[in-house]
Amino acid sequence: MSGRLYGVGLGPGDPELITLKAARLIAAADVIAFHAGVGKQSNARRIAADLIPDGVIEEELRYPVTTGTTAHPGGYAGAMAEFYEESAARLAVHLEAGRTVVVLAEGDPLFYGSYMYMHDRLADRFETEVVPGVPAFAAATATVASPLVRQTDVLTILPGTLDEPELARRLADTDGAIIMKLGRTFPKVVSALRQAGRLDGALYVERASMPEERWLPVADVDPETVPYFSLIVVPGDTKAPLSHPRPLSLSKGIGVSTSSTSVAELLVIGLGPGPDRWITPEVTEALAGVQHVVGYAPYVNRVPQREGLTRHASGNTVEVDRARLALDLALKGESVAVVSGGDAGIFGMAAAVFEAAEDDAYADVPIRVLPGLSAVQVVAARAGAPIGGDFAVMSLSDRLKPWALIEKRLRAVAEADLVLGIYNPASRSRTTQVADAQRVLLDHRAGDTVVVVGRDIGRDEESLTVTTLAELDPATIDMKCLLIIGASGTRTTAAGQAWTPRSTS
Template sequence: MGHFYGVGVGPGDPELMTLKAARLVAAADVVAYHAAAGKESNARRIAAGHFRPDVVEVELVYPVTTGTTEHPGGYRGALADFYRDSADRLAEHLDAGRDVVLLSEGDPLFYGSYMYMHDRLSQRYATEVVAGVPAFLAAAATVASPLVRQTDVLTVLPGTLPEPELARRLADTDGAVIMKLGRTFPAVRRALAAAGRLEHALYVERASMPEEQWRPVAEVDPASVPYFSLVVVPGDSLNGTRSRTSPGLDRLDHREPVEPVEATELLVVGLGPGPDRWQTPEVREALASVSHVVGYAPYVNRVAQRPGLTRHASGNSVEVDRARHALDLALAGERVAVVSGGDAGVFGMAAAIFEAAEDPRYASVRVRVLPGVSAVQAVAAAAGAPIGADFAVLSLSDRLKPWPVVEERLRALAVADLVVALYNPASRSRTEQIGRAREVLLEHKAADTVVVVGRDVGRAEEEVRVTTLGELDPASIDMKCLVLVGASSTRVSPAGVWSPRFVR
């Protein structure tokens, strides 16, 4: 059998091919390359000077690039068939003992079509991948601007990301590169503006090629942007100011004391349990008015980036440090919102804020809590009306209270015959609590007690399961779940799960 080579030929300038790439191309029996219909392959143009006179060329022409297709599987189906057929064509040569070089613009494993051939052929044939100079490095050389220095973070983004997500990621990094422009350019430009990065963003077209050109993104005509273009956002554009998400709160204990000015109001808001449509108008208005958003990273990431907004994200076990950070910002006169999932007052950041605010230095900061839809409400509504009668809410996390206290409260709630909503039933490090909670509840509740398990309620992956306390499988519960254990009166009807308002 022949050998299969994925060879990066660089961004466009033939002189940027590596020596190894040139040697392998010159020795190949078969050279393959991708091309758009009716267009010359850019990879072939770069490497053609090294082809053997008797080389066999295999052109792999895309059936569709950005247009529509009549394929029954749509765009994805058309490309899946294309990659399968292309792999079969190359396999014929490899089976015949011919060495095949598949050219790749830039680097074979960086946003290239080579990877789809690699997936199909590398397990069957001896395969070697030869790295190439990626286009974004050629673009950085073109604009002669350092991408990142020292501990700066570089993020490479496809312009095809949803605009809010692109803006968020641009605000959260030092240096950035945005690939795959073309028709995505207008959304990319808006995302750069929303992230406060437009002023220093540089547009580079056909880097290292004879037609190479570059200019500020703000000066680019969106109608003129080809596919062979990208955006470079140098890390130096932050100019030493951190207009991006804070990487963590590990240094907060060492910060300089804040010089008191006229303190502003600190808002503590609940984002709801998932979808944006569950945010209250009051919360949306508040988030549009602040200059800083502080919170646990997954919740901060749900806040759309916009000009003038700085996000401060951190881990899940530094609530009081996070609260002090928000209070310091408010004490310095900044408009700040602290965000929580669900309702901030239900196992959220509100209590941590008030705990930190007991420090006399924050006496001038007024704290206002804006309610949100809680997870227990969302899960209950998805199932019907299981909390239509008296109910209690309990967290199974023993991070802030001893587990014996949790068990004591579980027994009291079971004896009282209340519906019980169990928050934080499990996590990566806490896998035994939900099983033990089930055992404790079964001491006083019947095995046929109705149980509702809600997972990712309100999101695309939503799952609502109705079972019983006796049949509940603790292994099926994870950190994305909320568990509702019914009272003796809770019942399941064709309309859903509900708890009667009356008690006989």
């Protein structure tokens, strides 16, 4: 009969924070396993030392590397994967012999812990139980005695190993935060906190619940003194309230007194289809100088967080509401950029801003649109030159216009023998439009008409397919796609590239 595996959380360091259940299991174990760093004693074993019975089998699982370089051909990841395989194999021998194995884990076993790698490799073969422990951040917040999050506040737990721009963005977008994995990452983390406007009020806690525990403001910490057993607490109460004059959800613009401030110009910016290399220098320069960025959350997330920047992200169907928010901020004299993917003037936020600006309250707000690379351009470039002559661009979304009008325009484009770029071809709630459009176009175009399907162009998942109108499979098309339907003269090269001769378009 096989033994039983336990992943036992010991809490953050104080032996008195070990749960009664954890203590009972440790005292009854046949085998006690614990991880240890290179050249160091196991902290997990130190915490549980007084509970480990005499004569128990001990398995020290010593890491081959923790930081720095390794000669392993697979690098750090390869060395660690091999180590975990070997460690799991050692524990499996005891489990197959019917022994009870307790793996000691600092904090909680499944929270940034090494136990989880044993669990991944053994839980499907042996009876397993995880015993939770007090995580380090809970001890740290108790140490500083500062409320972390209240009511509807959002708490985000972040590893300091994240890239600095991503760390700054997430810190700016959350209420409360815990930052783990410091040590050598500390200077970068401090920079990210500063960029996010969260450095004031951020608290550094070292060795929480241990005898040598200490804490102080992050700004006062010497980076050279930061050990692994440390973290940063960013209480939700330290997040500055947004400075816009009213909630985004309001649907009617209101005037804002500008007696003490001058009205600022409102920028509407196209970020291009995805990669940073496709953002224009003009846009980069403009974003570096604004105080606020407003837009659909995935586009706002593409703007690097920096000190002095406030981000206003929202959902995908409140374009006019967020335009009014941006206009209200500009009325107060705040510098604002409304961002769109691709080009803001092509099915983007530019039209929504001008729609909202028809309200007399915004008559004095100057609006400037900065162009961006459009999706139809990059798909065409990847395919060859399918829009080398006259072409039309349409959206198949019927959220703002009826399908009957879309179908009428499809017929007009087809009858005019124009190349057609199609945005927003399908979504989870719109599953028939591509097939309907295909049917309409086939009434006027031959089945062998060239069709280009670009998906996630410019991103890691990029794919490009050149097919025909008859062979196009609507089931394969979603919102990540842009279609280019060729004209009668559009053709392909021997290499499969699509192009439209100027003489026939």
